[in-house]
Amino acid sequence: MNTALYAVTRILRALFVVWAAFTLTFVALRLLPGDPVALMLSGRGGFAGLTPEQIAATRAELGFDRPLITQYGSALADAVRGDFGASLQSGQPVSRMITEAIPPTLQIGAIALVLALVIGTLTGVAANLTASPFLRQLLRSIPSFAVSMPSFWVGLILIQLLSFQWHLFPSLGNSGVQSTVLPAFTMAIPGSALVAQVLGKSLHTTLQEPYADTVRATGAGRARLLFGHGLRNAAIPAVTVLGLLVGYLIGGAVVVETVFSRPGMGRITQSAVSAQDLPVVQGVVVVAALAFAVVNLLIDLVYPVLDPRIRSTGRLVTS
């Protein structure tokens, strides 16, 4: 398989993921009980005084009276153009809500990603670098502990101590770098644990392999073995984790943005889901799927660079 074909199949796969996310959400939302028109009118105070004709007219205006397949077709066509309709709660265009919500989430998400990679890598490397069995055991168990701490709880502890008690950082809002520290750190913790676990384990495996003995035979120390050879070989599983990490961050945004009172994708997701605001949920799901698919596409495209064996076969060789 040549490189171009490899790239094209990966791109098609990414597109399929986004389309499937759109379609599944569409079907799931339409299967849910409850009437979106009821939601819309009741959110504004209910149906008082409305005649059945007026309600029917609203339903027709929103297109909810058409056959499901027609609704699906036009929703898909609109979505391809980036139009997800208007929120049933606020009447705002969904595309604008999402464009406004992406920057604040991206901001803490990017910081959290870097933090997760740095902390995770350091922990993973340190666990393999140390000669002390006690320290190694400790560094290996921290990640499983960290990964099991709910973000909600971590966020509340951080906010309680660093903001309410010691006044080091603001607890709310989206103003300046200071306001990103606590949310980004909260978001980074489970991700860093994930990186530490995977990298630590794959480093450990790499160091058991025969070539490691060869390198050791040349008189190289633990550090040189690790940095000169091990890391590069252990990188592929860690890069794969990156894709998962993005998923973690998207999910984490819901919790973190609520605890830290920040605007962003997480907050609009939370309110849209709890109010069954169909167009918003649909838009959010597609954007999240798109982000996830793009990151994984990039990762797929990076593999061959990291490992020449993938370039020739088009698939990851398990060693």
Add this chain to the structure above:
Amino acid sequence: MSTRTTGPRPRLRLAIALLAVVLPVAACSGEGTDPGGGGSSGAPRDGGTLLVGAEADPSCLDAQQTGQVTAVDITRSVVDGLTYQDPKTGKIVPWLAKSFTTSADGSDFTFVLRDGATFSDGKPVDAAAVKTTFDNLVKLPANGAPSYLIGYQGTTVTDAHRLTVKFSTANAQFLQATSTVGLGILSPATFTASAAERCRGKFIGSGPYVLDHYTTNQEVVLKKRKDYAWPSSIAENKGAAHFDEVKFSFIPEGGARTGALTSGQVQIAKALLPTDEAQFKGNGFRVLSAPGPGLVPPLSLNHKGILADYKVRAALLKGIDRQELVDSVFSSSYKPATSVLSSVTPYYKDFSDKLRHDPDGAKALLDSAGWKPGKDGIRVKDGKPLALTWLIPAPMPPANEAVQQQLRKIGVDVKLKPVAPPVYVEQQQKGQFDLTAVGVTRADPDVLRNLFYSKGDNLWHLPAGKLDTYLEQEVSATDEKGRQSAVNSAVEWILDHADTVPLYEGAQVHGVSDKVRGFGLDASNRFDLHDAWLG
């Protein structure tokens, strides 16, 4: 839980309720205006930014389209009304209208506007603007604020300062309605904006503050109008507002709101959790609590099915221990219900002897209705258990489980059924429930008609009867005495027939820093920031 009602989104006439839930209210709590530590002693100081931690992003700010308390707390400072309701007495007093008269038959209302008031776009607050506001309001779906205008025949402009609003029949609730934010007067330019744009804050009022910006899920910032000089006739501050700026930050997590207040990141934290109230007494903070006027949060009973039997309904009425409910789930800011209406509603009368906890009486009623104790203590009749479905819009407040436990003691099995709000609306409309809970916050007894009139939406399937007559008398009364007696008769009828089971009096409960002086709530329990300042 929130102080007001229950149902986030009731429907139909209920809707009104909702609307109510949100709208007006008359609160005169003893603590209503600026209680506790931060008295308005000393001369008010101008300047500064008031930081408010709000519980939710309202998603729509236009009070014509939404009555949600989260929205109206903000818009009260931007939009003035024709009248104002005195929070202490419930009386309607002049505001933009310096005087008002009602025709002898109670259907026409003539207002004379004051001089000099302007909208923030510079246009005068004149009779034409009032007409434009009402004419556009009735075009909206008749729920929320527009429902106050049901029967609206039009507004006649006599001259720039004088106008008459006509209704097809007597409308005793209208004058109070003009004091609510929903019927606030807007600049005609407002109505060139779409409904969605108005939701985002594109409306122009004549209030002491103007909307600076609204960032979704983050904040609303209000800036003061320097030339403001037309507050209500009972405002202490006759000129411009004291704060340069008021910032409402949306902090959905209750603990984070409390922490933001204690750490000085906000000066007012809205909607305190009952469990957090105790930490704000006398340590530089105070709790501002105001009972909600209107219909108290009840068990609303579907008169079809098991609850068609008066004896079962009456057993529920007697089976609730309201004091224990308040003690176990709420705080001292909440009180047991003493009527269908809360104690701060105009025309309220104490009916607590009809709401006494009487478990033995309740059991005797169920026995005589043929419901005999079965195994597990749940009563049985003809082989069927006495099980009632309680339809609840998610998320479920803690009071529901407490009520469930109390009724279990008299042998009633209450099945809690929390559903998503759209499902709630649909199932309530279809009558798929035995119990639900719809209260309405409004400082006017007309809330009774919104909910108990069998010619309305009648979600509870009440039989037509004498109650309808009382409610018609209530809204068409042209004097206070007649209205009082109609309201008393209606409430008495409702309780004697066990048509609903009042539970507790809801409240707005806010944590306030002592640095905030002169701050209170209006008659509808909405933020009144015009007199407030930072000490």
